[in-house]
Amino acid sequence: MKKIFIFAAATLMSLSTMAGKKTVIAVGEFESVSAVSHTVEEKVHQNVISGLSAVNHLQMLESQDGLGADYLINGNVLSYNVTRITKEDGSVWWKTTMSYSLDVTNLKDGTKVSKTFKYDGSDGLLNVKYGYSQDENASNEAVFNYIPKDMKIFAAETFPLSGQVVESDYTLDKKGKLTECYITLGSEDGVSEKSKFEVLLGKVVAGRTTTSKAEVTLQVVEVVAGDLARCKVTGKDAATVAAALEAYAADPNAALPVQVKMIPPKDLGGWF
Numbered sequence: 001m002k003k004i005f006i007f008a009a010a011t012l013m014s015l016s017t018m019a020g021k022k023t024v025i026a027v028g029e030f031e032s033v034s035a036v037s038h039t040v041e042e043k044v045h046q047n048v049i050s051g052l053s054a055v056n057h058l059q060m061l062e063s064q065d066g067l068g069a070d071y072l073i074n075g076n077v078l079s080y081n082v083t084r085i086t087k088e089d090g091s092v093w094w095k096t097t098m099s100y101s102l103d104v105t106n107l108k109d110g111t112k113v114s115k116t117f118k119y120d121g122s123d124g125l126l127n128v129k130y131g132y133s134q135d136e137n138a139s140n141e142a143v144f145n146y147i148p149k150d151m152k153i154f155a156a157e158t159f160p161l162s163g164q165v166v167e168s169d170y171t172l173d174k175k176g177k178l179t180e181c182y183i184t185l186g187s188e189d190g191v192s193e194k195s196k197f198e199v200l201l202g203k204v205v206a207g208r209t210t211t212s213k214a215e216v217t218l219q220v221v222e223v224v225a226g227d228l229a230r231c232k233v234t235g236k237d238a239a240t241v242a243a244a245l246e247a248y249a250a251d252p253n254a255a256l257p258v259q260v261k262m263i264p265p266k267d268l269g270g271w272f
Helices: 038-053 136-158 238-250
Strands: 001-006 024-033 057-061 071-086 093-104 112-119 131-132 162-172 178-183 196-205 206-224 227-236 256-262
Touching: 024 038, 038 057, 038 071, 038 093, 038 136, 071 136, 093 136, 112 136, 131 136, 162 238, 178 206, 178 238, 196 238, 206 238, 227 238, 238 256
Parallel strands: 024 057, 024 071
Antiparallel strands: 001 162, 071 093, 093 112, 093 131, 162 178, 162 256, 178 227, 196 206, 196 256, 206 227
16 A cells, blocks of 8 residues: 655754755864884774775865864774784784774863773674784784774764664555655765665654654665655554654644654674
């Protein structure tokens, strides 16, 4: 069953990145503790830049002071250690560990957030990251190879791409569950096929507008336009989301739009 309504224009309620406008970031200066060489510092710096440059919904700007950007990212390499290990059988192995932090400044309001990345095996069995090899160079390089993947996760968490479900055209099954819909994000936002989104339902509590996460996942199956993508819908709350869409389409002044936020890519860890 296909539900079609006359489209009612509404203000997009975005959590961070507005549809049709990529978040502009600049990567500024990096520092390091005295024990870390400039070569290591520069390799971390360059891998952070290359990792963030590969994130579709971000636009990189070459500006050390962040002029013209929405956010400025600075870094600090906190540690880098290479250890020679001789095992009982006489074999020699090398273990390289590293840690660094990123400071993100919102250039519009001056607020800052920070995150530390540790590649020393301290994050537990599901996230063991460090360099370990009988080849010293391979051990050294391994820690840098984690950075680009971690930047994709970092970007999705720090600069979440969000929009809303279009209430004018969607598909329901015979039980009234949402099976397909469109979202107000597309190629201009860096959305691609297989991008996944979570759904946030708006509600008013004690006079305040809040959101709650629905047990639903949207996966893009077609990027239709710069600001439009078609998604398949799965999850036990598909009927609840359908009801919210119908309510908003019927009276946008009395109901809230159904919002979506990109799901960060999964981190598969270092060795598993």
